[in-house]
Amino acid sequence: MQAGIIVFPGINRERDIAMALEGSLGRRPRMIWHRETDLAGVDLVVIPGGFSYGDYLRCGAMAAQSPVMRAVSAHAARGGYVLGVCNGFQILTEAQMLPGALLRNAGLRFLSMDCHLRVERADTVFSGQYQRGQVFRAPMAHGDGNYFADADTLDRLEGEGLVAFRYVDASGAVSGAANLNGSARNIAGVLSANLRVLGLMPHPENLVDPLMGGVDGKPLFDSLAAIGVA
Numbered sequence: 001m002q003a004g005i006i007v008f009p010g011i012n013r014e015r016d017i018a019m020a021l022e023g024s025l026g027r028r029p030r031m032i033w034h035r036e037t038d039l040a041g042v043d044l045v046v047i048p049g050g051f052s053y054g055d056y057l058r059c060g061a062m063a064a065q066s067p068v069m070r071a072v073s074a075h076a077a078r079g080g081y082v083l084g085v086c087n088g089f090q091i092l093t094e095a096q097m098l099p100g101a102l103l104r105n106a107g108l109r110f111l112s113m114d115c116h117l118r119v120e121r122a123d124t125v126f127s128g129q130y131q132r133g134q135v136f137r138a139p140m141a142h143g144d145g146n147y148f149a150d151a152d153t154l155d156r157l158e159g160e161g162l163v164a165f166r167y168v169d170a171s172g173a174v175s176g177a178a179n180l181n182g183s184a185r186n187i188a189g190v191l192s193a194n195l196r197v198l199g200l201m202p203h204p205e206n207l208v209d210p211l212m213g214g215v216d217g218k219p220l221f222d223s224l225a226a227i228g229v230a
């Protein structure tokens with residue numbers, strides 16, 4: 001499994017996620033500058049978090065127009081794997097590779113703290129090393145993490161099992177209090193219809209080593225390692 005990490009100007013989580021990927025995949029990811037357009041040999045495209053283009057316009061709106069995104073979109077259309085975390089999730093929605101949008105947090109404040117996520121399905125390439133219903137801790141750090149989609153789209157996502165993770169309290173209950181950014185139906189992560197593209201707002205890559213304070217995020221990267229290359 002060869003991972004490739006797309007690097008946009010202003011992205012700042014590329015080294016964190018490279019470390020997490022290398023720790024699980026046992027192979028150093030390729031760093032791909034946003035002007036590149038050749039993804040040959042890359043099985044998993046990762047769009048990391050950060051502040052691409054300084055969050056001018058909407059978060060992710062400019063990155064979505066970068067040359068590399070045409071190649072990322074073609075990779076997904078061929079059935080390739082794509083993971084977008086935080087700004088990466090925003091970029092995937094701006095590129096219309098995932099439905100919905102990430103709006104300003106409901107309280108209009110940047111949120112930097114841990115949250116709890118519930119695994120809504122454990123039969124995907126991103127979640128196979130978790131249990132369904134498992135609750136795990138993940139750091140979040142965003143100003144625009146308020147997932148929005150119209151009611152029909154939300155019903156379709158729920159009906160087709162494309163909600164990957166939800167914000168919950170420590171006991172696993174979906175509650176308003178656990179939904180700090182105000183996301184529709186507590187949605188923290190969304191899958192594409194073929195289950196090969198995942199957008200996720202919190203940062204599992206920042207809990208993959210006891211030195212970071214925990215390893216709750218490691219199963220996500222171990223899941224990717226477990227599938228090998230399809």
Ligand SMILES: NC(=O)CC[C@H](N)C(=O)O
Pocket residue numbers: 048049050051052055059085086087088141142143144145
């Ligand atoms: N950590 C991130 O990727 C942040 C994403 C984006 N800059 C926001 O504030 O919402």
